[in-house]
Structures are given as C-alpha cells and as structure tokens.
Amino acid sequence: MLFHIGFSQQKKIKYLNEVYEEINPKEFIKAKKTGKYLDLYFENDTLIQCLLVRRRPIGKLNKNQFEKLKENLQIKNTIEDDLVVIIYYPGKDSCNEAEKYSTWNVFDSDYLKKLKKISGINHHWIYKDDENLKYYYKRKIGWKKDKNQFIEKLFFKYHYPCFSFVVIDSKGNYMAYYGEFGKQTVWELAKTLKKAY
DSSP states (O other), X not given: OOOXXXXXXXXXXXXXXTTXXXXXXXXXXXXXXXXXXXXXXXXXXXXXXXXXXXXXXXXXXXXXXXHHHHHHTTOOSOOSSOEEEEEEEXXXXXXXXXXXXXXXXXXXXXXXXXXHHHSOEEEEEEESOOTTGGGGOHHHHTOEEOGXXXXXXXXXXXXXXXXXXXXXXXXXXXXXXXXXXXXXXXXXXXXXXXXXX
C-alpha cells in the first residue's frame, strides 16, 4: 500500500525501514515484497508513518528478563530442555474480525502432539484484548490475560495483524513470528531453535 496525497490531504508521509531510517517508497515496496517484512502504518493529524518490521526476529533474553518471563507465565519448575511457546492474540483487527468459530489449524488435534515430539513444551495462549476471543475457543484453550502487557512489551511491540507467536529455549534464545501463521510455522521455528543452540 502506498499513500498518495490528494488536494484535501496535507499529511506528510514517511517510509521507514526496521531501524526507523527514512527510505524511499520504492525501497519500501521492494522489501515488503520479499515476504521477510510486515508493513505497519501509523497515522496522526500531521503524519503517516509506513514502517517495515522484520517478520521473524531472533534474539536473546537476559537472565533477569527470562526469570521474569517464567514468573509471569507461572513456570515453577526448571525447563532444562523445554521450549516455551507463546501464541499471542493482540485483540480484534481486520484480520481476525470474523464473528464465527475459527478453523485455524493451530486448533487441530495434531498441533500440540507434533510440537511435543520436537521438544518438551511449555505452551501458553496469551491475549491482550479479549474482543472476539470467544471465536478462538476461549474456554477450551485457557487463554490468559497479558498482565501489565508484560509479554507485549517483551516480544510484540506493535499490534501485528491476526496473531503472533514466540518460541524460547531454556537459555533465553528466542525466535518470533509476527502476523498470520499456521501450525507448520510453529513447528518449523521450534525445530530451528532446538537445533540452533
């Protein structure tokens, strides 16, 4: 999506890469087409910002962050070889606004079974805002509220469309995925993280 300024619109438009450097619209579109980035848009009275965000960020939590994460998720035992998986629902948006029960494949019976074959798993379903969450099996799944936006601040800085997830190993290394995904993507990142560290 590129913005064109009409006669009635006097807003400045800025195209930014993932480190917030201004780039030209052609660079923005080229990077977006690679599939490695999500494009996010922010608007106020005078400015429209078009931001590229890496779709599959990797990183490492420091010891303090990791301990706080385990405390927040109420993980009491040690997780020596386990992976922590968090599926994150940011709230209703244009991607998940349908008011019907989801057929998303992360709710398939083989999703967790196959994930547990990859590694020991400590799995969490976390939400920021529960509008429309009932269509994602709120009672059956056991979604938990993101208290004080802790998970959001740690991994999901923006409202990415649909859902996002993160996989974290026992040393605090993590791989996230922003925006729409299926169970195969969770399996893939879990396998990758397990082999990488």
